[in-house]
Amino acid sequence: MTARLIDGKALAAQVRAQVAERVQALKAHGITPGLAVVLVGDDPASQVYVRNKAAACEAAGMLSRTVTLAADTPEGELLDLLEALNTDASIHGILVQLPLPGHIDTGRVIAGIDATKDVDGFHVANAGLLLTGRPRFLPCTPYGIMKMLESEGVPLWGTEAVVVGASNIVGKPMALLLLAAGATVTICNSKTRDLAAQTRRADVLIVATGRPGMITGDMLKPGAVVIDVGINRLEDGRLAGDVDFETAVPVASAITPVPGGVGPMTIAMLLVNTVEAAERQLSA
Numbered sequence: 001m002t003a004r005l006i007d008g009k010a011l012a013a014q015v016r017a018q019v020a021e022r023v024q025a026l027k028a029h030g031i032t033p034g035l036a037v038v039l040v041g042d043d044p045a046s047q048v049y050v051r052n053k054a055a056a057c058e059a060a061g062m063l064s065r066t067v068t069l070a071a072d073t074p075e076g077e078l079l080d081l082l083e084a085l086n087t088d089a090s091i092h093g094i095l096v097q098l099p100l101p102g103h104i105d106t107g108r109v110i111a112g113i114d115a116t117k118d119v120d121g122f123h124v125a126n127a128g129l130l131l132t133g134r135p136r137f138l139p140c141t142p143y144g145i146m147k148m149l150e151s152e153g154v155p156l157w158g159t160e161a162v163v164v165g166a167s168n169i170v171g172k173p174m175a176l177l178l179l180a181a182g183a184t185v186t187i188c189n190s191k192t193r194d195l196a197a198q199t200r201r202a203d204v205l206i207v208a209t210g211r212p213g214m215i216t217g218d219m220l221k222p223g224a225v226v227i228d229v230g231i232n233r234l235e236d237g238r239l240a241g242d243v244d245f246e247t248a249v250p251v252a253s254a255i256t257p258v259p260g261g262v263g264p265m266t267i268a269m270l271l272v273n274t275v276e277a278a279e280r281q282l283s284a
């Protein structure tokens with residue numbers, strides 16, 4: 001078997017085109033959806049992510065505002081900025097790029113974002129809504145993965161789904177969405193005793209650990225659908241996922257490449273959440 005590639009770039013382009021149409025419809029009502037992205041510090045990877053998000057936003061016809069703060073910005077100053085953005089009517093979505101410098105409490109900062117503008121879906125109010133089956137904003141990466149699975153026609157109802165990685169931004173919300181779609185879900189973390197025994201049961205395997213190449217072909221069930229969330233910069237400068245692509249391709253039935261898989265979908269779903277926030281303002 002040779003796995004077919006799931007083209008996240010192509011699907012993201014479709015989603016972005018749909019968003020651009022929704023933006024035009026809102027503009028006809030005098031509303032331009034606006035996204036504020038806040039970056040604290042000068043981490044090069046974060047700078048790239050923020051630039052990409054701002055560019056995607058502008059390409060869809062939205063207003064994009066990037067605020068860059070020095071790495072030693074006091075937490076209180078960041079919270080004041082968020083308060084100003086919360087009450088700014090031209091801003092419908094607010095995102096604080098993570099990770100934040102060590103002296104800043106990430107939880108307090110996310111709590112400082114108005115939950116109705118929390119387009120990353122990380123606020124505890126939005127996490128709680130997702131947990132209880134009444135989601136307002138879905139976290140962008142798991143949301144994008146669900147879109148990919150849907151677009152590929154991957155059945156989830158009654159299937160075995162395994163999520164490797166249990167972070168608040170990827171693994172946990174991913175597991176909740178798969179559960180809601182009718183899958184039987186296992187979540188693994190760094191303490192999982194026999195990881196391969198878990199992953200080999202997966203009809204659908206989602207990997208989000210930040211450990212390059214940790215899932216190899218022999219850890220897969222033949223015919224599994226493999227979604228690789230990892231983005232790891234190797235010493236030679238190349239980007240690699242958490243799945244060992246070469247050994248996985250002969251075993252899986254479908255797999256996402258890195259780059260060009262989950263990454264573009266994450267940005268596309270950020271735009272979806274932002275346009276949705278603006279549409280809610282119109283219907284409020």
Ligand code: NDP
Nearest residue numbers: 165166167170189190191208209210229230231262263266
């Ligand atoms: P975190 O570091 O927050 O979480 C990693 C998770 O993986 C933890 O739950 C950890 O377990 C688990 N883990 C680590 N090592 C192992 C192991 N050997 N076996 C099983 N589980 C393990 O990472 P994120 O969720 O933020 O990100 C994961 C990856 O996804 C990174 O490469 C990141 O760059 C990428 N990413 C990509 C995005 C995209 O758009 N494509 C978006 C967001 C992230 P424990 O809980 O026990 O510590």
